[in-house]
Amino acid sequence: MPRPTSSPPHVHFFFPFRISCLVFLSFLSHVAESQIQDQELQVLLQLRQSWRDPSSLAHWVASNSSSHCAWPEITCQGGSITEVKLDNLNINYSIPSFICGLKNLTKLDVSYNNIPGEFPRALYNCSKLVYLDLSQNYFEGPIPSDIDRMADLQVLILAANSFSFDVPASIARLQRLRILHLYQSEYNGTYPEEIFGLPDLEELRLEYNDKFLPSQLPQNFTALKKLRFFSMARTNLFGGIPETVGDMEALEHLNLAMNLLIGEIPSSIFALRNLSELYMYSTNVSGSIPRAVRAANLSVIDLSDNNLTGTIPEYFGKLQNLSRLYLEFNQLSGQIPEGIGRLPTLSDVLLSNNNLWGTIPPDFGKFSALRRLVVAFNNLTGTLPEQLCHGSVLFALVAMDNDLSGELPESLGNCTTLSYVMLKNNGFTGNVPGELWMLTSLRTLILSGNGLTGELPEELSPNLSWIKLSNNRFSGKIPSTVSSWRKLMLFDASNNLLNSTVPTELTELPSLKTLLLGQNKLSGNLPTAIVSWKSLATLNLSHNQFTGPIPTDFGFLPVLAQLDLSENQLSGSIPPEIGLLKLVSLNLSSNRLSGRVPHKLENTSFEASFLNNPSLCASYSFMRLNVCNSQSSRLPRNPALILILAISMAMFVSLAAVFTIRASIKKRNGFDLTWKLTAFQRLNFTRSNILSELKDENVIGSGASGKVYRIMVNPSGDAVAVKRISNNQKLDENLEKQFSAEVEMLGNVRHVNIIKLSCCISCENYKLLVYEYMENRSLDHWLHKTKRLSLILGVANNMILDWPKRLQIARGAARGLCYMHHDCLPPIIHRDVKSNNILLDSEFNAKIADFGLARMLAHQGEAVTLTGIAGSAGYLAPEYAHATKVNEKIDVYSFGVVLLELTTGKEAMGEDEDMCLVDWAWRHILDGKAIFDAIDEEINNDSFLAEISNVFMLGIFCTTKRPSKRPPMKEVVQVLLKCSDPLYDIEQTSQHNLDVAPLLANPRHEEMPQSAYRLLRCNTY
Template sequence: MARLKETLLTLVWLVNKSQIQDQELQVLLKLRQSWQDPSSLDHWVASNSSSHCAWPEIKCQEGLITELNLVNLNINYSIPLFICDLKNLTKLNLSYNNIPGEFPTVLYNCSKLVYLDLSQNYFEGLIPSDIDRMADLQALILAANSFSFDVPASVARLRRLRILHLYMSEYNGTYHEEIFGLSNLEELSLGYNDKFVPSQLPQNFTALKKLRFFSMPQMNLFGRILETVSDMEALEHLDLGKNPLTGEIPGSIFALRNLSELYVYKTNVSGSIPQAVSAANLSVIDLSLNNLMGNIPEVFGQLKNLYSSNLEFNQLSGGIPEHVASLPALSDIRLSNNNISGTIPLDFGKFSPLRRFEVAFNNLTGAFPEQLCHGGTLFGLAAMDNNLSGELPGSLGNCSTLLLVMLNNNGFTGNVPAGLWMSRNLTALLLSGNGLTGELPKELSPKLNRIEMSNNKFFGKIPSMMSSWRNLVVFDASNNLLSGTVPAELTVLPSLTTLLLGQNKLSGNLPTDIVSWKSLTTLDLSHNKISGPIPSKIGLLPVLTQLDLSDNQLSGLIPPEFGQLNLNRLNLSSNRLSGPIPAILENAAYDVSFLNNLGLCASNSFMRINVCSTQSRRSSKTNLTLIVILAIAAAMCVLLVVLFMIRASRKNRDWFDSTPKLTPFQSLNFTESNILSGLKEPNVIGSGGSGKVYRIVVNPSGHTVAVKRILNNRKLDEKLEKQFVAEVEILGNIKHLHIVKLLCSISCENSKLLVYDYMENSSLDHWLHKKNRLSPVSGVSNNMILDWPKRLQIALGAAKGLCYMHNEFKEKIADFGLARMLAKPGEAVSMTVVAGSFGSLAPVNEKIDVYSFEIVLSELTTGREAHDGNEDMGLAEWAYFHFDQGKPISDVIDEEIRDNSSLDQISNVFKLGIFCTAKLPSTRPTMKEVVQMLLKCSDPHYDVEKKFQHNLDAAPLLGNSK
């Protein structure tokens, strides 16, 4: 009878179990449906052939579901309430998905849940204050979401927690110290939440006796690390990096018996490395980016389990302990950027499989270890900027695992090991600044993209087989003893951006058929013996910005194609060139680019070479009578000029209340009196909040200048006066094709004049906007239309000018502010654009310039004026809202350039302008990036929007948010 009863109970249990299994299957199918049937769950279908317990995301015990591991399945929808109908669910892992919303309190109904991982999703808002309702939780992993505000005290009431990961969210409040009273914790990770209110390390954190993993980097922690850290008996991993901690590293840390990993990098910890390290069983030490001083302790050589040691970026001195090189587990040794001296122990690599060996930027001397790659695992080698000497170890030629070799700026001699050039994984080889010799190899590693070997003694010809160097991006072999010609095969390298072969013994003609240099930005062949004509196709290289062919024997004309280049630097001096300089290159930016070419001439004297003339020279015999007549006439002219200047000076005394001071920045053919006499209302061509702009003819030859007059009714204090003088001097020294030239300044106590070259083509506003198409000088109507290619060149030229300002002068110019410093207190300031200059010469900073440049791009693409958005907003905001509402860009393109063949280009430029006004200045492109994107916009497959996809939600700047 008892056996029958037992059998009946078993049957009932089996029936119930079958029913539960069916119910669980239906929950899973319903779950898939609620998540819109993601393709990653296509195999979740009812089947008679197998149980759902066999699905890879499911784990069962006795046929019932206990675990759901739904990791990285591209789930985009919230967690439904019925998920807790899986009554036996103990573990739920939904990490690495796209689940939105607040913390899913529906999980409170999963009564048996002990493990919950919601990391790497899009949860936001508060962690609920009643989260302790999940009382059985042993693991709570909420990292890498957008939870904000405080970590609630209720987390500390989850008394069974063993794992708590809350790192990398948006918390901007506090965390409760009660968390450090969770006595069962084995892992605690709160790091990378730098918006937490600054706090000290809690006094009670060392009471966590079971804690193995403790991570609180980048948490705004300050104060000292407690000596009682040694009380944490189980601790294996300690990370307190990227905090403003102070004081010395407690020696008790190194006495932790189980500690295998220590990170206190990027803190303000100072002092020396304690000798107590000898008691540790450490396998990883990272003390980088501190202010540690003193020697590396000899006891480091006793850490038999040490496989990674990072002490870089400190102030350590003395030598490298000899026994460190013999540690059997050592794989990663980084000592760069210290003051370490002496020799490198020669046993490095002999007894352990080294992977990284970095000792750069120290004072090391002597030979290099021979057996660094003995274990066949070395991939990173950096020893640049030391005083190492001798030959490079031959074993490096057999080290096929090398990725990066940086040995530049030492005293190495002899040949480069032959196999090193061909090391199959090598990507960069930096050997510059040594005494190395030998010939260049005929073949290179297929992955090698950067070779720097300048300032050595390499000799022989550049191999004609170098067409096999297909992936080379940078090749710098300048200042060597290379001879022969520049081989035509060099010109077919498609990825080359930088080619530096200056200061060698190259000769012969340059290749004329430049096939593949589409990416070349820098070409330097200076100080060689190259002869023949300059190939015209150099002028067709699309992105070339720096060209130096100086100190050669080049002859013939400068190719007219050079006028199509947009060069930041050009040097053709000291050759045998002849004929006129292309008109577009007659620019102050290139005034020293053509020196010592006796046959060259220019139409302007400021180019510092002969002025071109089409008239034959007269006989050397001169009529004496004519000389006398001319002398008398000249004397009369001088007298008239003097009288005129006196009169003009008197007439303009009302402009200045003290003697004006002229500061020249170029060779001038006028005086301050010529300028002062032209400060008349009929000569005004523009105005702004700081003053007016005048067009003035300064001499009988018709030379015309633009004068910006900055008015002020208060005397500058000494500091501002010095700042004004210093900044104007910088402006005066700028020489660039796309920046108008400042000729001089004239100043007194209450007024300043800035004298620029006058640009005959007037301002962009004059040409672009229909209602302004009257010449500001003659009043004659102008019917010329700026087509799209011209507008694109204007944008590119302006961008290059700003890029030059930012990159060349960024360390000298933080804020020109000339008009701003002269303005009256409380007075609004606007900088007037000098006619023809197209762009402000006074950037407040790069990101504001980028914002302002958006207006230029919007004007060029829409034809509207800067203030012409609508009645509520300016052009920048109007352009953004048009784009944000998804309206067609073609609707706002200027009808005069609305050509189907250019619509993609114009749309790209319009969108580039939108991204220049991103809400966060840090997310706007740099002017260098703007230049690059303008160059690419003619590519029909290029879409600027893809580059800034992550910024599409960034609104334009409004009000004072700049």
């Protein structure tokens, strides 16, 4: 009998029950999921509220139309939040504990914000967290010793904060860690060697912690078999690199830069099968590069800036993946291995500043797209390879100061990407390839010190700004088409065979700053129509055959500082207008000039400037010229009588002045006349000269401590500035401190860029500080006050401070601060650096003034304890708000603000008190706007754009919020001195995308990689 097909009775009973259970469970799951979502939404809304509703989270609002899982910062799985990514949102408040109400949170990223405080231990309650990124914030204090409570962490990124003390050993107990980033913080202790025992570690970054105690690489670090990325640059490592580094099978990136490593680089390091980058430009490595290298996967070798000796290993020529070879600034010798030139991926070769000899391998550029070849300052011989630009990407060719010879390769004329050619001081001969002059990308051409011949071209690249052709054998005329060289800033063709006249067209170049045509065969009259030379600072036409007079127009060149017309056949008198120039050097010797030397040029600075002009005379014998006789007969001839008359007159004037002053002051002020004068300089005035002129009509300014007077101290027009500190019962103690501070510091400081305190005069009720008088007042007056006045009155502002003067002011003020920080014993911090305290003399030389807030430092770099915040709004460094101790880096910050003022023309604290200049400048950069758009319209000139941009970026670096990342003033001075160097642009252009972009992408402007900082050091060749 067949079995029935119907289900048994119990099946019929349970089937609908099972369906009901599933529906019910689904309902319960939906309800639970909905509850979780509601709870998580409330956590997010509460989080936004606790952070004061930042605009970046304005879209965090409850909505019936969409879930919070759709918000870009949130990632959900199964309807529950698993990841929260809140990087770069300008968050300024701490992480609240209720964030762990997100029960399924596995990843939290709050990097690149402004979050303050200590490590957020409340995150211990986020039990499922495996990824934590707190980098680029303001966390401080120690990493907690119980951080191992976060046992499931696989990624821990704490970089670029202010964590200090030791890296705790408890980190090594996070056994599941794959990525650990602790770079660029303030650790001032040690790191645990146990870290190198973490079995799953793939990335370990400890670099740029230069306060770590000196240590050697632990022997066990090579046991990290999974480690791909290992960086300990600038961590005070010393000793050698263990041979066992070759046991690290997975290693791809090794960075031990800027340490104190010694010994040879072990051959095993090149046996790493997957190593792709090797950076080891440590500061004191010694020994030679080993020959026993075996691997072929290396991509980048950077051994620059060491004391390496020996030869470049031949095996480098077998590294088929090698793209960058950086061995510059060592003591390497021998030849460049020919195999290197045949590598298929080679792009950058930097071998300068060594002792290399032999030829440049002829295959360079033939088999790879070579981008940079820098072999300057060696002993190389032979010719330049013909196919350097075969890959059509060659950007820079720098081979100066070698013994190279032969003709320049014709192929260079077809290299459309070439921007910098620097071949000076070699033995090149023949003509320059015609097309090379006209390459539109060419910006700098330096061919000085060779044996090159031919004539200057009729056409020239419109973008060329530097041409140096001195000490060659160029001949013929300077072409009239030179008027098209509109961007030319420097033209040096001295010591050649150029002839004929200086074409009028040469005077039509508005950007020209330096013109050197000495030691040629130029003739005719000097050019007269020179109204376009508004930027010309240096003019040398010496050792030629010029005739006729010196044009009067030369005296109206606005920025001319160096003038050399010596060794010509110039005649006539010296135009008095030449005396109007603010000259640093002048040479008119060995001509046929006649007449009287202009009065304003009769000083010891130009004593040798007029020699070998037989018909020239001067009023004083110290000029080593004939004394002009026109006034001599009017003078008394008896020396004794002259002396008696002078003494009698001086006594009469002094006595009269004393009685007059005593009566006047006693009548007017009624204070005690017991005055004490303390002189710090040799004085050309008396106490009476000062006291008699303390009148309201002589007041030129006033401040919290009293009035400032301009006082003429003698009939010749010499003036001083007198700061009077008056008695005030409420401020008496503070004023006394300010007075003592200025007298103590300025009385002993001697520097051309620090205001000179001549003397102090004091009595019971008054204190007077007598300074040198600064004719052009303060930088603030020129940058802001005259501009505001012109806006109020609706008239044009003729008091424009051009860029050359602004750069001059920046350099001068920087030198003054550098002297205070690095050369004074003890060092001095100013504490109130601002444009109002940078004074300008008649030649716009800058001097640091107003030391009432300054403090001595016991030792350079050591912090000084403050009893209260001092300084000026807009210039105050961030640490002022919370630190009880500051160091000289507060002056660096304030000076950075001044640099931003100089470049943008804006005030440190404008009308909007919520947005100071520093914040505005950083926001301008972070918004991706061009620096060009931030520059003051009064100086926005293509001729100086590169310089202005460099100084603007220096201001950015100086105003970094973390004090330790600001450059010292020594570095600032070097940058300002070299920021016009064209090699700056090589570094900037070649590394911009790699190094500067991450810096600018950082809203806290905290991470400043050493490679990016090196851009501002303007390496020169």
